[in-house]
Structure formats: structure tokens, C-alpha cells
Amino acid sequence: MQLDIAGKHKVFIQTIQFSHAVNGCKTDILRLDNIHPTISGNKFFKLQLHIAKALVEGYRTIATFGGAYSNHIVAVACACREVGLQSVGIIRGEEPINKSDTLLQSASFSMQLKYVSREDFKDKEAIKNRYKEENYYWINEGGYSCLGAEGVKEICNWIDETYTDIVCAVGTGTMMAGLIAGSLPNQKVTGISVLKGATNLQKDMEALLRPSDLQKNYEVIDGYHFGGYAKHPKELIDWMNLFYQQNEVPTDIVYTSKLCYAVNDLLQKGYFKPDSKLLLIHSGGLQGNLSLPVGTLVFNT
Numbered sequence: 001m002q003l004d005i006a007g008k009h010k011v012f013i014q015t016i017q018f019s020h021a022v023n024g025c026k027t028d029i030l031r032l033d034n035i036h037p038t039i040s041g042n043k044f045f046k047l048q049l050h051i052a053k054a055l056v057e058g059y060r061t062i063a064t065f066g067g068a069y070s071n072h073i074v075a076v077a078c079a080c081r082e083v084g085l086q087s088v089g090i091i092r093g094e095e096p097i098n099k100s101d102t103l104l105q106s107a108s109f110s111m112q113l114k115y116v117s118r119e120d121f122k123d124k125e126a127i128k129n130r131y132k133e134e135n136y137y138w139i140n141e142g143g144y145s146c147l148g149a150e151g152v153k154e155i156c157n158w159i160d161e162t163y164t165d166i167v168c169a170v171g172t173g174t175m176m177a178g179l180i181a182g183s184l185p186n187q188k189v190t191g192i193s194v195l196k197g198a199t200n201l202q203k204d205m206e207a208l209l210r211p212s213d214l215q216k217n218y219e220v221i222d223g224y225h226f227g228g229y230a231k232h233p234k235e236l237i238d239w240m241n242l243f244y245q246q247n248e249v250p251t252d253i254v255y256t257s258k259l260c261y262a263v264n265d266l267l268q269k270g271y272f273k274p275d276s277k278l279l280l281i282h283s284g285g286l287q288g289n290l291s292l293p294v295g296t297l298v299f300n301t
């Protein structure tokens with residue numbers, strides 16, 4: 001039994017236009033957002049080997065960590081339901097009175113939600129200790145892991161050697177690590193950090209790379225977080241609506257909107273060499289937009 005791969009035929013590459021495209025650069029986007037209705041985009045790839053391992057090793061329950069709007073939490077809940085595993089979500093913060101769509105959906109996949117204060121949430125080992133009698137297969141917050149990166153390498157099967165640049169959003173860096181591992185010698189991987197002041201991000205990402213991959217061409221870029229993780233000022237919402245009107249590509253408020261915004265800005269600043277051929281990774285995550293008031297976006301998610 002493994003995670004259903006039926007959605008892979010829904011992956012496609014689309015050409016996109018940026019107002020600031022200059023220097024003969026071409027821009028395409030790899031649409032992973034439709035690969036699965038809930039285990040969207042990169043989460044599918046990051047989880048697939050964990051799920052396979054948990055099953056092979058005879059675990060019955062997967063446990064993991066995340067916030068109330070976490071794409072990772074709902075993806076784990078759904079993936080476990082699909083393969084017949086139980087799931088436990090350790091959620092940061094007190095139980096909210098009005099639960100987010102993410103939490104409601106996770107619960108609908110029978111995930112047991114355990115709320116932990118923000119303070120206690122910081123000590124993951126102490127939390128794991130509380131449950132040591134239960135034989136849980138633990139996955140790190142956000143799926144940060146070598147096995148996750150290994151699963152992401154598969155995304156490179158869609159990326160041919162004509163692309164000079166692969167550009168993705170970076171949360172934990174697991175996706176970026178997998179893309180670096182799977183990249184070809186002529187390619188550069190640029191990661192757009194969506195976190196504010198994450199000084200260790202590059203090191204954490206590099207910890208997932210093999211020594212030989214450290215020689216590859218890659219860079220993590222800061223400064224496109226729009227105020228911090230998941231912050232979405234009006235300027236970003238306006239940008240998402242404009243980008244949709246120009247390209248019919250829906251983006252999410254946490255990751256892919258900031259990725260596309262950053263690429264537009266970097267094109268203008270001449271970051272990419274003339275005549276580069278860029279492939280942006282649409283890593284999914286559209287469910288996160290459900291937290292916005294109806295009508296905020298011109299597209300449905």
C-alpha cells in the first residue's frame with residue numbers, strides 16, 4: 001500500500017508572464033497544486049516516503065506538529081486516512097473556539113488534535129516523551145526531514161535540462177533540499193524564504209543535503225515575507241488578484257504568492273542571467289486561503 005499516485009497526471013507546466021520580465025528570461029510554473037485535493041503540492045512528495053516507511057515498519061499511528069493553519073497537518077491527516085493509518089496532530093496554542101478550516105478538515109479525517117501551549121510547543125522532545133508509551137511514528141513539524149527531501153526529488157522528473165533556474169518557496173527547506181538534490185549541473189535552485197528573521201534557515205536546509213549536493217548552485221533569498229510568516233497585507237492580496245488575472249494561476253497567501261512576487265521583483269533587479277529559463281514550483285497550499293473573508297480573492301481555492 002502506498003499513497004495514491006493517481007493525481008500525477010494532473011501535474012503540468014504553464015508559461016506565465018511577469019510585468020517585469022526583461023533580458024529575454026522565460027518563466028514557466030510547475031503546477032503541483034492539483035495533484036491531490038487535500039495532500040496538495042509539495043506535501044504529497046514530502047510525505048510519501050514517511051507513509052511508506054510507517055506502513056512497512058508496522059506502525060498504526062503517525063503523529064506530527066503544526067499550527068492551526070498548517071498545510072502539513074491537514075496533509076498528514078488526509079494521507080493517513082487514505083492508507084488506513086491513524087493520525088495525531090499536536091497543535092500549537094490553546095484550542096480555539098472557532099476552529100480554522102484546516103483543523104476542521106483534519107478532524108474530519110479522524111486526526112486526533114491535541115492542543116499544546118505555545119510555550120510547551122517549543123520543546124518537541126518533551127511532548128514526544130509524554131506519548132512514549134504509544135508507539136507513534138513521529139514526523140517533524142512541517143515535515144522537515146531527509147526522507148521528506150528524498151521524496152521531493154521525484155518532482156525533478158518533470159524538470160528537463162532546458163531550465164536554468166528552479167525557484168521555490170522555502171518554509172522548513174525540505175522541498176528546496178530535495179530540488180537541489182535532484183537538480184542538474186547546469187541548474188541553479190533559488191529558494192524564497194517566507195519567514196522573517198530565520199537566520200538558520202540556510203543551515204537547516206543544508207543539513208538535509210548530502211556533502212556532494214553542497215557543491216551545487218543554490219541560494220536562499222530573504223526579504224519577501226511581507227511582515228512575517230503567513231502575513232498577508234493588502235499589497236500581497238492585490239498582487240495575488242493581479243497575478244491571477246494575468247496568468248490564471250491561483251496562489252496561496254503563505255508561500256506561492258510570495259514566491260511569484262519575489263520572482264517578478266528579482267527579474268526587475270536583474271538577479272537572473274539574461275536568457276535564463278525559469279521554472280517556478282507551484283507547491284500548492286491553496287487551502288490556506290480559506291481563512292480569508294469571502295470575496296477577498298477573485299478566484300476560488
Ligand SMILES: *Cc1c(COP(=O)(O)O)cnc(C)c1O
Pocket residue numbers: 041042043071072142169170171172173174175176252255256283284285286
Ligand atoms: C509547506 C509548504 C511549503 C514549504 O515547504 P518546505 O519544504 O517546508 O520548505 C511551500 N509551499 C507550500 C504551498 C507549502 O504548503
